[in-house]
Amino acid sequence: MGGSATAVAAAACGVPEKELLVQAPLEMPEDLVTGLDNWYATIDRQNRNGIGIVVRVMEGRAKKIEGNVDYPVNVGKHNAIADAGVQSLYHPDRISAPLVRTGERGEGNWEEISWTDAVSRIASRLEGVSGEELVLVTSPIGGHMGSVVNSFTDAFGSTHLQYEPLERTVLQASIKNVFGQDVMPDFDIENAAYVLSFGADFLNGWVSPVRFGRGYGDFRHAEGRERGTFTHIESRLSMTAANADDWIYVKPGYEGVLALSMAKVIIDEGLGDDAAVASLTQNGTNDLSQFDPSNVSAVSGVPAQRIREIAHEFATKRPAVAIGGGSAAAHTNGLFNLNAVHSLNYLVGNVNKKGGVIFNPMPPIGLPVGSRSSSFQQMSTLSDRMANREVKALFVREADPFYGMPSSSEVRKASFGVDLIVSFSGQFDDTTAMADIVLPEHNYLEDWGTDVPDPGPGYQVVGFQQPVVRPFFENRGGHLGTKNFGDVLITLGEILSNPLSLPGDDVKTFKDVVEQGARSLYGLNRGSVKSDDFRSFWQGVLQRGGWWDTGARYDGPSPTPPALPVSPQEPISGSGEFALVPFESAGLSDGRTSDLPWLQALPDPISTAVWHTWVEINNKKAEEMDIREGDVVEVTSPRGSIKALAYPHPGISPDAVAVPIGGGHLGGGRYSKERGSNVFSILEPLTDDKTGALAWGATRVSLRKTGDWVRLSKFENTKPDISEDTHRKIIPLTNG
Numbered sequence: 112m113g114g115s116a117t118a119v120a121a122a123a124c125g126v127p128e129k130e131l132l133v134q135a136p137l138e139m140p141e142d143l144v145t146g147l148d149n150w151y152a153t154i155d156r157q158n159r160n161g162i163g164i165v166v167r168v169m170e171g172r173a174k175k176i177e178g179n180v181d182y183p184v185n186v187g188k189h190n191a192i193a194d195a196g197v198q199s200l201y202h203p204d205r206i207s208a209p210l211v212r213t214g215e216r217g218e219g220n221w222e223e224i225s226w227t228d229a230v231s232r233i234a235s236r237l238e239g240v241s242g243e244e245l246v247l248v249t250s251p252i253g254g255h256m257g258s259v260v261n262s263f264t265d266a267f268g269s270t271h272l273q274y275e276p277l278e279r280t281v282l283q284a285s286i287k288n289v290f291g292q293d294v295m296p297d298f299d300i301e302n303a304a305y306v307l308s309f310g311a312d313f314l315n316g317w318v319s320p321v322r323f324g325r326g327y328g329d330f331r332h333a334e335g336r337e338r339g340t341f342t343h344i345e346s347r348l349s350m351t352a353a354n355a356d357d358w359i360y361v362k363p364g365y366e367g368v369l370a371l372s373m374a375k376v377i378i379d380e381g382l383g384d385d386a387a388v389a390s391l392t393q394n395g396t397n398d399l400s401q402f403d404p405s406n407v408s409a410v411s412g413v414p415a416q417r418i419r420e421i422a423h424e425f426a427t428k429r430p431a432v433a434i435g436g437g438s439a440a441a442h443t444n445g446l447f448n449l450n451a452v453h454s455l456n457y458l459v460g461n462v463n464k465k466g467g468v469i470f471n472p473m474p475p476i477g478l479p480v481g482s483r484s485s486s487f488q489q490m491s492t493l494s495d496r497m498a499n500r501e502v503k504a505l506f507v508r509e510a511d512p513f514y515g516m517p518s519s520s521e522v523r524k525a526s527f528g529v530d531l532i533v534s535f536s537g538q539f540d541d542t543t544a545m546a547d548i549v550l551p552e553h554n555y556l557e558d559w560g561t562d563v564p565d566p567g568p569g570y571q572v573v574g575f576q577q578p579v580v581r582p583f584f585e586n587r588g589g590h591l592g593t594k595n596f597g598d599v600l601i602t603l604g605e606i607l608s609n610p611l612s613l614p615g616d617d618v619k620t621f622k623d624v625v626e627q628g629a630r631s632l633y634g635l636n637r638g639s640v641k642s643d644d645f646r647s648f649w650q651g652v653l654q655r656g657g658w659w660d661t662g663a664r665y666d667g668p669s670p671t672p673p674a675l676p677v678s679p680q681e682p683i684s685g686s687g688e689f690a691l692v693p694f695e696s697a698g699l700s701d702g703r704t705s706d707l708p709w710l711q712a713l714p715d716p717i718s719t720a721v722w723h724t725w726v727e728i729n730n731k732k733a734e735e736m737d738i739r740e741g742d743v744v745e746v747t748s749p750r751g752s753i754k755a756l757a758y759p760h761p762g763i764s765p766d767a768v769a770v771p772i773g774g775g776h777l778g779g780g781r782y783s784k785e786r787g788s789n790v791f792s793i794l795e796p797l798t799d800d801k802t803g804a805l806a807w808g809a810t811r812v813s814l815r816k817t818g819d820w821v822r823l824s825k826f827e828n829t830k831p832d833i834s835e836d837t838h839r840k841i842i843p844l845t846n847g
Contacts, residue, residue, distance in 0.1 A: 146170075152179050152656030154562045154576040155193040156555035157704060159251075159275070160184075160319035161562040163656045164193055166579040173197050173556055173580050178321075179656045183568040188325045191698060195709040199554060200583065202706065204780030205537050206551040207584040208591035216527060217545050225590040229548055230599065234606040236531045240503045245269035246493060250509035251279075254561035254573070255624050257479040259597040262611040266604055272493060276515030276701045276772070276791060278484040279318070280804035281440040285449035290462065291670040294471045294480050295566035298434050301329035302466035305428035306341045307421070308351065309366040309452045310439030315350040315716065316695035317437050319566060327354070340428060342421055344369065344413075345438060347692045347727070347769045348762030350716040359421070360764055363690045363808055364682025365411040366439040367448035370455055371675060372407040373422035375399045382426035383458035390672040391454060397677050410681070412764075430466025431459045438692060441808030442682040445799040450673070457672040463665065469569040470665035476631040478573065480565045488803025491520050491796070498525035505532045507542050508552070508596055514541035514702055514776060517794040517805070519750050535596050538706055544778035552596045557582045559595065559622045562657075571663040573632065575625070575652050597621030632658050685749055685795040687811030689728075692769040693790045699773025702791075705783040715771065718758050719826035724774035724787030726755040728814070729767075733759035736814065743819035746770065746788075748812045750795060753788035756823045768812065 148169040155164045155176070163182020167175040176196050180187035209229035214220035224232075237245065251273045252260060264271045286292050298313075300306055300323060313323040330339040343355035344366060352358040361369055377383045378392065378399070392399070404415035411418075425431050435452030442448065453468075461467025474480060490512060496502050498521070505526075516522045526532060526545050534546035543549055552558070560576035584592035598621050604611040615627045626649065632638065633648040638660035640651040652658050684690065695701060698710030705711065712721050726746055728738060738744060742757040746768070755770055763769055774787020797806040 148174070151577065151579040152181070152575075152654060153556065153579055154560065154574040154656070155189065155196060156560075156576070157192045157196050157199065158190070158319075158321065159700070160322065160566075161564060161574055162189060162193060162321050163574060164189060164196075165656070166556060168579055171580060173200055181655050182574065182657060183570075183572055183659050184319070184564045185321045185325060188321055190321050190324070191713050192700065192704055192710065193321070195698075195704065195707045196556060198707045198709050200556045200580070202538065202780070204539065204706065205554075205583070206539070206549060207587060207593070209551070210549040212547045216532075216547065219544060221549070223591065226550075226594060227590060229550055230602055230606065233531070233533060233548060234603060237504060237603070237607060242268040243270050244501070244503040245506070246502050246504070247271045247506045247508070248274050248493075248510050248512060249507075250275060251484055252509070253474075253479045253563045253565065255478065255628050256560055256597055256621070258477075259600055259611065259613075259621065259624060261479065262613065263600045263604065266609045266611050272485040272489060273483055274490060274510045274512050274515075275484055277695070277807065278486060278804055280484050280486045280802045281445040281449055281799055282318075282436050283484065284446055284802045285435070285440075285453055288446070288450055289453040289670075289673060290468065290470070292470055294473065296471055297469040297566045297569050298323070298432055299466050299469050299569075300326035300432065301333065303330060303430050303432045304337070304339055304466065305425055305431035306330065306339060307425050307431065307433045307455070308341070308343045308345075308355075309370060309433070309435045309448070310345050310441075311434045311436035312345070312349040312351045312438075312695065313434065313436075314354055315697055316700055319564070322566070322568075340424065342424070346690070346764060346767055347438070347694060348717060349694060350697065353717065357421075359413055359417065362410065362412045363438065363692065363767065364442035364444060364448070364684070366435065367444060367451040368402060368407050368679040368681075369411045369413060369418065370433070370435070370448070370451040371399065371402040371679070372404050372411075372418050373425065374451070374455055374458060374675060375402045376404065376419050376422035377426045377458050380423070380426075382423070384460040387457035387460065387672050391457060391675045393674050397674060399675065399677060401678055410679075425455065426459060429459055430461050430464065432456060432461055432467050438694075438808045440799075440804070441806055442684075443797055443800055443806045443809055444680040444682045445804060445806060446801040447676070447680040451675070454672065454675060463669070470667070471567045471569060472571055472663055472665045474563040475571050475573065475635065475660075475663070476628060478561070478563050478628070480563050486798075486803035487516075487796075487805035488798055490516060490522075494520045494522040494525045497522070498528045500528045502528070503530050505529050506535070507532070507546070508535040511540045511542045511702065513545060514778075514789065515791050517750065517796055518792045519796040535599070537593060538780055539778045540706075541776055541778040550599055551593045552599075553578075553582055553593045556580055557593070559625045561625055561628060569664060570659060570661050571638075572657060572659040573628075574657040575629070577653050595621045597624065637662070682806075682809060683797060684809045685797070685811045687748060687813045689812050689814065690767040691746070691748065691790075691794075691808075691810045691812045692763075692767050693772050693794070693807055694769055696771040696773055699771070702773045702776070705773045705776055705786075706780045708782045711782055711786075714826045717762065718760070720758065721824050721826070722786070723821075723824060724753070724755045724771060724790070725758045725823060726814070727758050727760060727763050727769040729763050729765040730759040730761050732765040733757065736816070738814070738816060741820050741823045743817045743821060745815045745817055746793065746812050747815065748793040748795060748810050750810075751793045753790060753793055754817065755788055756821055758823060768814065
């Protein structure tokens with residue numbers, strides 16, 4: 112009676128009935144109605160590289176996310192993307208039950224069905240589908256979920272592609288070529304005296320920004336040591352460039368020849384490690400004269416004297432570390448660029464040493480690492496196979512290739528050649544909108560899992576993800592609501608009489624897989640958690656958020672420095688007046704978090720813009736073209752056009768324009784659908800010639816005013832016009 116009275120009173124105030132199902136006190140266990148909060152450790156899945164978090168839970172509801180002070184990757188730090196995890200949990204557009212398409216593909220007509228019905232339909236459609244006719248496309252996935260996916264693909268003989276728009280294919284290949292490593296090393300920024308970065312916006316979005324941001328804080332302000340020196344080389348004033356002591360503008364795609372020019376200076380002046388010099392130059396037989404600073408200056412845009420100064424600083428302020436990635440890898444010569452940059456580390460003797468490049472060991476108990484990206488070339492081949500009706504069933508989980516693939520790949524059109532598309536997304540995105548069946552998985556705060564950080568901190572780490580709240584839609588009953596992705600794969604294997612190979616006889620669910628993995632770690636009898644019995648060990652790893660062993664470090668052979676090239680490899684680009692520089696914004700990442708309003712409203716560190724897609728253009732160039740802030744301009748490449756709001760400022764070359772990634776979703780919820788423009792759609796399908804990776808920095812564009820104007824939403828005030836008679840000092844792009 113009391114519950115009924117409360118419901119009637121609240122309904123009169125306009126509170127939705129579905130809210131009462133969760134918020135009404137009669138639905139709470141009595142022991143939770145205490146007014147006291149609890150904190151639970153788990154793993155953040157919003158960031159591409161998982162970090163340890165603790166979640167404040169009060170009366171069964173997640174309230175706040177903080178960094179886990181125990182977790183080695185982030186040691187208590189976190190970022191806005193992790194903070195917004197509570198919004199992903201309580202998002203109003205979450206899919207609360209399995210859906211089946213009722214109209215034509217892409218029309219957006221759906222009908223709820225039960226999990227039993229949905230899985231049965233998929234199983235019946237998979238009968239007769241064999242081998243490579245079944246394709247799984249996921250985000251890079253490791254830990255025990257990666258093991259289950261590998262077991263599923265082995266059982267069915269299917270293809271598994273690990274997709275992310277800003278792929279790490281070139282970075283992985285460079286790490287293998289230069290250091291001989293299969294896993295990403297840790298760049299030990301906090302213990303370095305000098306950091307030299309080429310294109311890697313590691314304080315904003317590159318690889319593991321929380322881990323690198325924490326290291327950067329110690330690099331600048333740690334007690335008992337001098338403040339480190341940081342030089343950043345990039346064609347755009349990024350957040351990382353803005354924090355550097357020196358930002359050096361380089362023409363897009365010429366980072367590699369610039370690095371090799373620095374290497375020549377270090378070698379010629381006798382500043383490099385002798386053994387490394389002998390190996391890199393093949394005992395002095397390689398002629399590096401083409402990389403003389405006087406030659407490189409003209410093509411790179413960096414003055415010859417400045418090249419010599421940076422090379423001397425890097426070689427003498429030790430320990431020093433050189434980092435390459437991001438825009439430096441995003442060209443047709445991306446692998447050439449990164450190989451050149453990473454080879455600099457041998458010259459200063461910092462390979463696998465403190466303050467340098469620390470190698471990571473392979474994960475314990477045979478767990479896969481989660482950063483093995485598939486290349487754009489592989490994804491383009493998938494699109495061709497789909498169009499040719501060679502793919503009968505496509506499963507997609509935590510990936511949105513219909514958004515991130517350039518329009519030239521025609522993946523959306525190719526999807527009509529696939530008989531069955533299944534999405535496991537908990538919200539609508541561009542790919543899910545084209546699915547036939549949607550099986551929504553739990554939010555990560557409701558689910559089990561493990562994570563192998565990549566890069567790790569230099570020793571073995573396994574993060575444990577536990578549900579900190581009960582599934583939000585469990586009130587809908589077991590036949591509806593959301594489920595674990597691994598459990599669905601296990602169930603499909605059972606139904607189709609093709610069971611997955613799981614560890615242990617009693618392992619039936621994904622939680623069992625995780626717990627069995629913990630038993631294997633317990634059997635090692637080492638690391639951060641030890642106990643006389645397994646149940647205590649299990650509670651220990653959940654309380655601390657994971658298991659790690661600071662003594663389990665890389666113990667393999669020392670790599671031999673590869674020979675440096677003797678001739679430059681120049682980038683190939685499309686046609687157009689400006690080089691297009693796509694970049695990750697602080698909140699929207701590569702587009703995966705665009706559905707969260709907190710992150711849409713997070714000011715960009717450089718422009719402070721929010722909620723829009725804008726185009727950064729040099730203020731002098733904008734003045735020549737009569738473009739002012741807020742002008743709606745058309746950005747056109749040979750592959751199409753998008754519209755964006757102009758943002759003139761001096762922190763970009765007159766030869767380039769920059770556009771943030773994350774806008775322009777055709778699918779999505781109320782906060783992302785048809786908001787802004789998708790810069791991926793106009794990219795040229797150029798690739799790195801060695802890895803097949805998308806050269807997403809190689810497109811050139813032209814600009815045209817449309818005549819429309821929209822006030823650009825931003826936190827900063829409008830700056831005054833910069834004229835010759837002002838007293839403001841403008842730092843030149845090539846601050847030689």
